[in-house]
Amino acid sequence: MGNLRTQLLRRRPAAELVAETGVDSDTGELSRTLGVFQLSMIGVGATIGTGIFFVLSEAVPKAGPAVVWSFVLAAVVAGLTAVCYAELASAVPVSGSAYTYAYTTLGELAAMVVAACLLLEYGVSASAVAVGWSQYLNQLLDNVFGVRIPQALAAAPEAGGWVNVPAVVLVALCALLLVRGTAESARANAAMVLVKLAVLVLFVVVGVRGWNADHLAHFAPYGVAGIYGAAGVIFFSFVGLDNVATAGEEVKNPRRTMPLAIMIALAVVTLVYVAVALVAVAAQERSKFDGQEAGLAAILQDIVGSTWPGTVLAAGAIISIFSVTLTALYSQTRILFAMSRDGLLPPVFRRVNPRTLTPVRNTVIVASAAAVLAGFLPIEFLAEMTSIGTLVAFIVVSIGVVVLRRTEPDLPRGFRVPGYPVTPMLSVLGCLVIITSLRPVTILAAVLWTGAALVWYFAWSIRHSRLARERR
Template sequence: MATLRQQLFRVKPVPQQGESPESDLKRTIGLFSLTMIGVGSTIGTGIFFILSESVPVAGPAVIWSFVIAGLVAGLAVICYAELAGSVPVSGSSYSYAYATLGELPAMGVAACLLLEYGVAGAAVAVGWSQYVNQLLFNLFGFEIPHALAYAPEEGGVVNLPAILLLAMCCFLLVRGTGESIVINTIMVCTKIGVLLFFVLVGVTGWNVDNFADFAPFGFSGVVAGSGLIFFSYVGMDAVATAGDETKNPKKTMPRALIAALLIVTTVYVMVAIAALSAQPWQEFEGQSAGLSAILENIVGAKWPGTVVAAGAVISIFSVTLVSIYGQTRILFTMSRDGMMPKLFGDVNPRTLTPVKGTIVVTVVIAILAGFIPLNFLAEMTSIGTLVAFVVVSLAVIILRVREPNLERGFKVPFYPVLPVLAIIGCLWIISNLQVITIVVFLIWTAVILGLYFIVGRKNSVLGKQRAAHDSMDGSDSTGGNQ
């Protein structure tokens, strides 16, 4: 009989070359499509509306906030790239923690991921409704009533557009992964084109005076801005949730992660510079659909803002789509391990997708999106992402020590310096988040760990396999002594 400590820290074997855990999911995702998953779930999550939240905190120095968040995310993404090429399964950092730290720590990471994807999907859906209103007003001269477009704390009753967006994403995902990936790729290309259009028009309104009071809140404001902006890098993790549906994952996943990071960071910095050059930082606070409004002020006409609003309405759809996708794939992997109810692991034989799990996830995210304000959702997503990044960086170090001969599709350069810097950077940003954010996160994590002790520990597939193996060894030993 395994001791409590052995149960809590039992480690799942790392799949060797040519091995793959049993899965009914179909491998349909190639390098370009996987890169678009990373880009699609990231660009739009922040840049279309996070400036109205981060610029009032950091001023024009929010550019440095983007750089700091990008550097910390970059360090973590490099660690993700090594683990994705070493442990090429779905589940992202949950699976990596299970293979390195043990079952209980893996459940703690799962709490981070469930918070990260659930809240990110809700936050993006909330921002989407702002651009829907902007587009409707520009094209038809009317808006969705305030009561139906904002959460109660923002003076509304329910954010109805956010709920409708989530319902559409759910419909696509239950139809099949292949269709969803194609639509996501089209949306991502549209999104990048729209943002480049914003940059080109935005720089025509360049005013160097807008950068005069560059850091009005000092370095603390820059760091606080980084905490909010880090929410914009949640999409990097989405690549690592697709391990069971990716072709040649050991090579494809690391390449997609690094490519997505480079694309995302470049676009973020370009858009931030263009926006700040065209509008005084004091005017960003409370500005709905900010990028559209900036272009309208520069050109003196509605059409550029209409283009950006239309692009945002189309492309933010892809962020929500991938957020729900990532959440369902993590729950799928946990269900396969016995850590979550079986319904999350049920795969529809016709569509080869986890239909029941997708519907449950969508309903929960829709409740968040309909009734919770945007700024709180952004910080809750950031802390989930940051803690997951810490675990991934730690897992790289542990796996290098424990399994030095494991085949790796990519290896972190300057090891162990970069993983250690990633851990320090993430903890530094966490320390600057609001206290209420950290408290809610700790409560949420405690709830998930409590569920593990009540349900997961006894239903663990790995635990049952180990118990059966020990029982067979005991029978053989008994037989040998007779």
């Protein structure tokens, strides 16, 4: 029993892992091509997805115009976690994100559980947002050309179709970009992020024309409880900042670049969200938000008296979904790469193409699985599976900061959590509070998925683990 406990708690020392991956010497298996701007755009691109285009229809009925404070509250909780990620990313700047941080602080079993949660977050979320792509693509095609993709080829069987072809095509396009190389993918992502930021800025600039102070008169009609309730809905619009931490081995000067990129991404996302929310609630009476479809487009159309805002925002949503799918697939492949290097998965996920320095087979496997999910499952089922994995990863990262401060206090850190140890504890508390608001079926699904991952661990990984081989 004691030997099993030792196996489950065995850790990879952070200093050893950093030295092995060539963080301080710019040598390693992956190519270091990402700078501050490109890495920040990965964080922004992964975070600003479809959520901001629709979340107001759910959040405003709960909080009224005070939804602006709900965004701020959600940003604070996300910020507490972001600074924890920033410290660990600067101390252990390697691929794997929360999985690697768990391995270096809490041990192998905890790392496997976190890996399962991250695979749920990135893999399923990539499929979920890809499913929504066909809806916006149809809206754009209808507005511009007056044609639509037939329902049979634009929806999953349970949604009245045969297969969601646009979703499969989107995943394939993202995979092709990732196979070509990290630098090319990062440049394409940065361009797409700038476009969707421009669309949201357009909403703010045009929406200000409809500003009506009377709409803000009863600012918090549902009190603090309404603000808190809406923050729980809004929080998941901030999920994605952790994607930055998956790129540790492809970043130039990672100890400085990674925490800086996380902070920049958080600031940009918060500023955009608060500005969009404030303009939206000032331009439209709160009663109209409940159940409103394509809310941002509807607000602009009422202000300008034309349908062109719907076309522009549909194009922005298409680009936004492409960017989110790209970064989610990228993060998924890097988690699997790190797990394969540690011996918890077969070697195929670690093999890197000598020309592009990207894990091509890994990318093809991930994209194939995501394409099947996106093509044949409805978005409602996929979306429900993503939230809990993210929150568990956030909790582990916050605890990891405390553990690593104790176990390896002399490890170089390019950034330190302000207000330690209160800040990481507040982050854990904030995530636990939000978990309690999730539906029981979501929690049950996550438990079953984690159980399947543990079966794999005890059947295969525990014997093939790199640490197990080194002990033998």
